[in-house]
Amino acid sequence: MNTKPYTLDRVVRMLIGLAILIGIFLLIKKLSAVLLPFLIAWLLAYLLNPIVGFFQNKLKFKNRILSIFTTLLIFICGFAAIIWFLTPLVINEVSKLSNLIVLYSKNFNVDIFLPIAWQNEIRNYLWNLNIQSALQDENIMNGIKKLAPQLWYLINGSLSFVFGLAVIVIIFLYLIFILLDYKKISDGLIEIIPPKHRSIVSEVLHDLEIGMNRYFRGQALVAIIVGILFSIGFSIIQLPLAIVFGLSLGLFNMVPYLQLVGVIPALLLALLRSAETGQSYWSVLLGIVIVFLVLQLIQDLILTPKIMGKVxxxxxxxxxxxxxxxxxxxxxxxxxxxxxxxxxxxxxxxxxxxxxxxxxxxxxxxxxxxxxxxxxxx
Known part of the structure; x- marks a missing residue:
């Protein structure tokens, strides 16, 4: 094997390179709050650029700006459509929850796993909240209308809200500018690299693009399918908030194992389902566990191998x-x-x-x- 000897000059160069890498890492960590909007915009641009290219190359949009704004319009309209679809479901499910909570506060018996004193405290607290009238459809909308002006004045005077809005605007501007010159920016990153290292850096960036592309597209498809299957499973066992809760778990699935945060709300929803039907709490909980286990097996044995491969x-x-x-x-x-x-x-x-x-x-x-x-x- 032909390897270079570790001379003093080579060791010094390696130490200098390591020090530069550590310095870059510390600088990025220090400037993370400033760089984060740019990174988010770059990630969005990376995901949306194929759509922009489709409009420009396949549909023959002559102006790239028109392709960009068409893509952004579709993206915003799609997000708004999802909100429009989910909002009535959420309001309807919250209204059902109000009746279940009141029913629990009156009649539900959990002697097998809660002391009597705890039961009385929970019933009294929930009953005094007057949840049933507060969570009806018309009262929810009236409450929102009454609170909106007051909340607006409160938020308008908050520096954090202004900063958050500014960050959103900055991300949006970054996104537009990156999409306008996506190819030039990508090629420009290579040009600043010394010529002798340019080929390997180009290969690294190419592999990074391929890897990110495969991962995000595959994981997004897995998350959508898992969210739909969770919604179906929770609907079969008639769990409250079945559709909303299932889709939320699918969204969390974009990060592996993050759907496990749904265990705690699942326990509470099982409590309400048991109060509604008089069914044993543990049998309802068993149904939820079965849904989680079946979906995890489907994801690990079918979805991930077929869609993600060995990414x-x-x-x-x-x-x-x-x-x-x-x-x-x-x-x-x-x-x-x-x-x-x-x-x-x-x-x-x-x-x-x-x-x-x-x-x-x-x-x-x-x-x-x-x-x-x-x-x-x-």
């Missing part, structure tokens, strides 16, 4: 560690990009540190297990 191939412990580290560094965005970034870092470590003479492609196509990965070469 990550990480051990669950490594996944949790990766989510913790990236989440602490970049918040929610860090948790979203944690797995593809960790996978690429491990792949490059194996290639350039453990196997420096190996020249195969880092990330292979994540084909389903029942399909051949290699082609015939014809």
């Amino acid at each position: 990550t191939g990480l051990n669950p412990a490594v996944i949790l560690l990766s989510l913790s580290i990236w989440g602490s560094l970049m918040g929610v965005v860090g948790m979203i990009i944690a797995l593809p970034m960790t996978t690429l870092m491990i792949s490059y470590y194996k290639r350039f540190v453990l196997n420096p003479n190996q020249s195969e492609t880092i990330i292979q196509s994540p084909e389903p297990e029942d399909k051949p990965i290699e082609e015939d070469g014809k």
Whole structure:
């Protein structure tokens, strides 16, 4: 094996390079609040750029600005349509919850797992809240109308609201400017690299783009399917807030294992379902556990292998560690990009540190297990 000797000059260069990397990392961490809007905008631009390209290349939109605004309009309208669809469901389910809570405060008996004193305290507290009248449809809307002006004055005087609005505007402006010159910006990142390192950096960025593209598209499809299946499962066992709760768990599924945060609200919803029907709390809870287990098996055995392939191939412990580290560094965005970034870092470590003479492609196509990965070469 032909390897370079570790001379004093080489060691010094390696230490300087390591110091530069540490300095860049500390600088990014220090400026994370400033860089976060740009990173969010870049992520959105990365996801929306294929749609912009579709309008410009396939539908022959002559002006890229028109393609960008058409894409943004579709994106905003789609988001608004989802809100318009879910809002009546949420109001309807909240109205049902009011009746269940009042029913529980009057009649529900949980002697088997709550002391009598706790039961009395919970009943008295819920009854004094007068939830039934407060959570009816017309009262909800009237309450919103009455509170809206007061909340507006309160929020309008809040510096945090102004800052949050400014961040949204900045992200939107970043998004437009990045989409306008997406190709130039991507190529410009390569031009600032010294020529002797340009090819490897170009390869890294190309692999990063492929990996992120596969991961986000695949994980988004998995999250949508899981959300729909959760909604169906909770509807079958007639759990309150079945559709809203199921879709929420699907959204949380964009980050692996984050859907487990739904365990606590599931326990409370099981309590209300038991109060409504007089059914044993533990039988309702068993139904919820079965839904979670069946959906987890479907996701692990069918959806993830067929849709995601072997995009990550990480051990669950490594996944949790990766989510913790990236989440602490970049918040929610860090948790979203944690797995593809960790996978690429491990792949490059194996290639350039453990196997420096190996020249195969880092990330292979994540084909389903029942399909051949290699082609015939014809």
